Amino acid sequence: QQQVxxxxxxxxxxxxxxxxxxxxxxxxxxxxxxxxxxxxGEGPALLxxxxxxxxxxxxxxxxxxFNKRExxxxxxxxxxxxxxxxxxxxxxxxxxxxxxxxxxxGTILKVYL
Amino acid sequence: xxxxxxxxxxxxxxxxxxxxxxCGQDMSHETMYWYRQDPGLGLQLIYISYDVDSNSEGDIxxxxxxxxxxxxxxxxxxxxxxTNQTSVYFCASSxxxxxxxxxxxxxxxxxxxx
Numbered sequence: 571q572q573q574v575x576x577x578x579x580x581x582x583x584x585x586x587x588x589x590x591x592x593x594x595x596x597x598x599x600x601x602x603x604x605x606x607x608x609x610x611g612e613g614p615a616l617l618x619x620x621x622x623x624x625x626x627x628x629x630x631x632x633x634x635x636f637n638k639r640e641x642x643x644x645x646x647x648x649x650x651x652x653x654x655x656x657x658x659x660x661x662x663x664x665x666x667x668x669x670x671x672x673x674x675x676g677t678i679l680k681v682y683l
Numbered sequence: 684x685x686x687x688x689x690x691x692x693x694x695x696x697x698x699x700x701x702x703x704x705x706c707g708q709d710m711s712h713e714t715m716y717w718y719r720q721d722p723g724l725g726l727q728l729i730y731i732s733y734d735v736d737s738n739s740e741g742d743i744x745x746x747x748x749x750x751x752x753x754x755x756x757x758x759x760x761x762x763x764x765x766t767n768q769t770s771v772y773f774c775a776s777s778x779x780x781x782x783x784x785x786x787x788x789x790x791x792x793x794x795x796x797x
Contacts, residue, residue: 579723602783613687613773613788614726621783659725663782669714669733670741671786673726 573597574662576674584682589647591677593660596641600662603636604671605645608657617658618645650681685710689774689789696796702761704792706774713779715757716786717741717749719770726773732757733779764796 577592593603604619620627620634620643627634636643647654660674687708696702706715713734718726718741728741730749738749746768750758757776761768772792777784 576725604785606786611790613775613790614786615788616785619783619785665782667782668731668739669777669779669782669784670728670731671716671782672728672742673718675723675725 572675573672574660574674576660576677578677579675580678580680582680582682583650585650585652587650589650589654589679589681591645591647591658591660591679592642593644593674594640594642595662597662597664598641599664599666600672601665602663603634603643604661605632605634606659606661606673608659608676614657614659647679650679652681652683655679655681685787687774687776687787687789689772689792692790692792694792694794696764696794698766698796699763702764702768702794702796704759704761704772704774704794706757706759706789708755708757708776708787710776710787711754712776712787713754714777714784715751716775716777717747717757717759718773718775719743720773720791721770729759729772761794764794766796768794769796770794 601622606614607617608614631648633646717729732751775786775788
């Protein structure tokens with residue numbers, strides 16, 4: 571059973587558009603939700619993260635919107651650039667999980683000129 | 684320099700052979716991880732290590748074992764590799780303590796079992 575689920579396996583947007591990547595989760599105990607970005611041939615790297623006490627986290631062109639009641643969150647990438655083309659992983663962890671981070675399946679984002 | 688180094692980067696093994704994947708980090712992180720990445724499945728946790736000789740199973744430990752004899756080094760061992768263990772394996776490290784710490788990943792080790 572997938573504890574963290576990303577609704578799209580792939581997403582294509584044009585340069586300048588806002589890309590929206592969606593994620594949902596099962597475990598109500600999850601309280602930390604990072605998004606990791608992975609380029610081909612590289613390991614994932616932390617992009618932005620939010621804790622469940624907040625409903626929004628912004629860092630430049632990247633914003634997480636979090637809905638605790640609905641158990642879902644989304645990553646918005648404003649003014650998408652070709653350099654944003656990558657795989658994005660939603661992840662989650664709980665205080666009782668012993669630092670274990672559970673990842674979603676990933677969404678492959680392609681930004682076209 | 685904050686770095687997680689994995690060796691080897693590419694490996695082809697025959698079914699039944701033993702496989703050793705090695706990982707090192709230079710950040711003195713207490714916690715280290717081994718994940719595997721498969722298309723459509725994302726990253727799945729194989730093992731987590733909280734410090735030297737303090738290892739715990741992740742979600743898919745069957746067919747794998749680990750060794751951590753030094754804080755900066757974490758090995759993944761496949762005894763008698765199987766074709767369904769063909770995958771990309773990622774090592775990661777983080778500070779210990781509470782959840783919510785950033786994981787730093789290596790570049791991955793691509794294993795093909797034929």
